[in-house]
Amino acid sequence: MADKPTILFIAIVPPFYSPSEVKNYGPLRTFELIPHKHSVLALVAWLREHGCDGRYVWIFPDDKSGPQKIGVAIKEFQPDAIGFSLVTEEMVSHYPAIEAIKKKHPDIPVILGGPHATAVPVETLNTFPLIDYACIGEGERTLTEWLTLIHEGKSKSELINVAGIAFRGDSGEIIVTPPREMFEDINILPDPAFDLIVNPESPVGIKSAFPIVGSYGCRFFCTFCAAEHGKYRYMAAERIVNQIQEAREKYGVEYFAIRDSLWPPSADWLDEFCDLIESRGLDIKFHFETRAGILSVDQWRRLKKIGAQAVAVGVESGDEEMLVRIKKGITLDMIRETFRHLHEVGLLGVAFVMYGNQGETRESIRKSVEFIIEINPALLSLATFRPLPGTEAFEFVKEEDRDWWMRGQYPSICELTTDELHRLRGDTHIRYPLRWRYLQQNVFGGNLPSEFRGVCWRSYKVHLRKYLLGIGERSGLLRPIIHGMKRLVEKK
Numbered sequence: 082m083a084d085k086p087t088i089l090f091i092a093i094v095p096p097f098y099s100p101s102e103v104k105n106y107g108p109l110r111t112f113e114l115i116p117h118k119h120s121v122l123a124l125v126a127w128l129r130e131h132g133c134d135g136r137y138v139w140i141f142p143d144d145k146s147g148p149q150k151i152g153v154a155i156k157e158f159q160p161d162a163i164g165f166s167l168v169t170e171e172m173v174s175h176y177p178a179i180e181a182i183k184k185k186h187p188d189i190p191v192i193l194g195g196p197h198a199t200a201v202p203v204e205t206l207n208t209f210p211l212i213d214y215a216c217i218g219e220g221e222r223t224l225t226e227w228l229t230l231i232h233e234g235k236s237k238s239e240l241i242n243v244a245g246i247a248f249r250g251d252s253g254e255i256i257v258t259p260p261r262e263m264f265e266d267i268n269i270l271p272d273p274a275f276d277l278i279v280n281p282e283s284p285v286g287i288k289s290a291f292p293i294v295g296s297y298g299c300r301f302f303c304t305f306c307a308a309e310h311g312k313y314r315y316m317a318a319e320r321i322v323n324q325i326q327e328a329r330e331k332y333g334v335e336y337f338a339i340r341d342s343l344w345p346p347s348a349d350w351l352d353e354f355c356d357l358i359e360s361r362g363l364d365i366k367f368h369f370e371t372r373a374g375i376l377s378v379d380q381w382r383r384l385k386k387i388g389a390q391a392v393a394v395g396v397e398s399g400d401e402e403m404l405v406r407i408k409k410g411i412t413l414d415m416i417r418e419t420f421r422h423l424h425e426v427g428l429l430g431v432a433f434v435m436y437g438n439q440g441e442t443r444e445s446i447r448k449s450v451e452f453i454i455e456i457n458p459a460l461l462s463l464a465t466f467r468p469l470p471g472t473e474a475f476e477f478v479k480e481e482d483r484d485w486w487m488r489g490q491y492p493s494i495c496e497l498t499t500d501e502l503h504r505l506r507g508d509t510h511i512r513y514p515l516r517w518r519y520l521q522q523n524v525f526g527g528n529l530p531s532e533f534r535g536v537c538w539r540s541y542k543v544h545l546r547k548y549l550l551g552i553g554e555r556s557g558l559l560r561p562i563i564h565g566m567k568r569l570v571e572k573k
C-alpha cells in the first residue's frame with residue numbers, strides 16, 4: 082500500500098479514437114471526443130493538494146496488453162482504490178474492464194463517479210454488482226474524505242459519515258449518505274492536473290485540441306441536459322488564461338478546445354479574457370460551444386481576432402414551440418442573428434440540432450429542416466435525441482425502458498419511432514449541404530478563411546457521394562454496379 086491515500090483512474094479509449102486521426106484533423110481539430118475525462122484532472126489536482134495522490138491510465142480496446150498495463154500500474158502505484166468517471170452510455174462498454182480488475186484484485190474497492198452515478202446511484206449499484214461505491218455529485222471533497230478512510234482501513238459504519246456516496250452495507254442493503262454540498266466559489270479549486278494528459282503515455286498529444294473546462298453546473302434548465310441546473314459557477318477569466326498560457330508555454334500547445342457547454346459566461350468575463358490574451362501576446366487558436374443571443378457582432382469580431390476558429394451553437398430545433406417545450410430559453414430570431422454574425426465575421430459555425438425531444442412531430446422536424454437551410458451553417462451536427470438519466474426528459478421514458486442503455490437502443494419519447502427519427506435525421510444530414518446557397522456562402526463565397534472553405538467543400542463532397550449512393554441503392558439497375566465498385570474499393 083502507498084504511504085498516502087491513492088487512487089488509480091482508468092479510461093478506455095473509444096474504438097474510433099486514434100491519435101493519428103487527430104493529427105489529420107487539420108484545421109478542424111474540432112469537437113472530436115477525447116478519451117480523457119476532465120473530471121479526473123480536476124479530482125487528481127484536488128487530491129494532490131490535500132495529501133492524497135491519483136494516477137491515470139488509458140487502455141485501447143483492441144490493445145491486447147491493456148489488462149497487463151493496468152496490472153503494472155496497480156503493482157507500481159499500489160492504489161487504495163480504482164476509480165472510473167463515466168457517462169451513461171459508457172457503462173456497458175466499461176463494465177468488462179471492471180470485472181477483469183475485480184477478478185484479479187477483489188480487495189481493491191472500485192468507485193464510480195460522473196453524471197451516471199450522480200443521476201441513478203442506487204440503480205447503478207444494483208445493476209453492476211462489482212462497483213462498490215458511487216459518488217453522487219461533486220467529487221473533490223467526497224473522494225478525499227472517502228479515500229482517506231479507505232486508506233486507514235476504516236469500516237463501512239464509518240463511511241456513513243462521508244456525504245455524497247452510495248454503497249452496499251454489510252447485509253447488502255444500499256446505503257445513501259446525505260447530499261454533498263456544492264462549492265460556492267470554484268476559484269478555490271486548483272488548476273487541473275494537465276501533466277496527466279501531456280505525457281508520452283497519453284493518447285491526448287499536444288497536437289490534439291487541448292481541453293479547457295472552467296465551469297461547474299449550468300445557469301439554464303434545458304430538459305435534455307443533465308448538468309446541475311441553476312447552480313452555475315465559473316472560474317475567473319485570469320485563471321483560465323493562466324491555464325492556457327501554461328499549456329502554450331510549458332507544453333507548446335497551439336490549439337485549445339473550450340469545452341464548457343456555455344461559453345463565455347458573461348460579456349464582462351469575455352472582455353477580461355480577450356484583454357488578457359492580447360496583453361500577454363498569446364498566439365493561440367481555439368473553438369468553443371455557445372448559446373445563441375449572448376454575443377454582439379463586435380464580440381464575435383474580437384473573438385476571431387484573438388484566435389477563435391469555430392463555434393458550435395446549440396440550435397436544438399427550428400420550431401419555436403419546441404424551443405419553449407425543451408426550456409431552451411432562446412428564440413429563433415436569436416439563433417438567426419447569431420448565424421448572421423458568424424457568416425459576417427467569417428467564423429466556422431456548427432449548428433447542433435436534435436430530432437426527438439418530447440413533443441417532436443413530422444411537422445416540427447419539417448420546420449427544423451427549413452430553419453437549418455435558412456441559417457445555412459457551415460457544418461451541421463444532427464443527433465437523434467437520447468433521454469439520459471439526470472435530465473427532465475428522462476421522466477418521459479416508459480417504465481420498461483428506464484434502463485435502455487443496457488441494450489444500447491434508445492427509446493423515443495415523442496410520437497415518431499426511433500427508427501423514423503434516425504431515418505429523418507439521416508435524410509436531413511445528407512441533403513442539407515447539397516444546395517447552391519450552401520456552396521455560395523460557405524465554399525465559393527462568404528467570409529470564411531480558405532482552410533475552412535476546404536472543410537465545407539469536403540463535407541459537401543462526402544454528402545453528395547452518400548446521396549448518390551443512396552439513389553443507386555434504391556435503383557434495382559444500379560445496385561449491383563455500386564456493390565461491385567464498393568467491393569473493388571475495399572479490396573484495394
Ligand code: B12
Nearest residue numbers: 118119120164166168169194195216219220306307308342
Ligand atoms: C465538458 C463536457 C464534455 C466534453 C469533455 C468530456 C470529457 N470526457 O471530459 C466533450 C465535449 C468531449 C463531451 C462529450 C460527451 N458528453 Co459531455 N459534457 C461536458 C460538460 C459540459 C461538462 C463536464 C465537465 O467536465 N465538468 C467539469 C468536471 C470537473 O465536473 P464533472 O464532470 O461534473 O465531474 C464532477 C463529478 O461528477 C464528480 N466525478 C466525476 N467523475 C468522478 C469519478 C470518481 C471516481 C469520483 C469519486 C467523482 C467523480 O467529481 C467531479 C468534480 O466535482 C457536461 C455538462 C455539465 N455542465 O456538467 C456534459 C455531459 C457530462 N456530457 C454528456 C454527454 C451525454 C456527452 C456525450 C455522450 C455526448 C455525445 N453524444 O457524444 C460525450 C461523451 C464523451 C465521454 N466519453 O466522456 C452528458 C452526460 C449525461 C449522462 N447521464 O450520461 C452531460 C451531463 C451533458 C448532458 N447532455 O446532459 N462532454
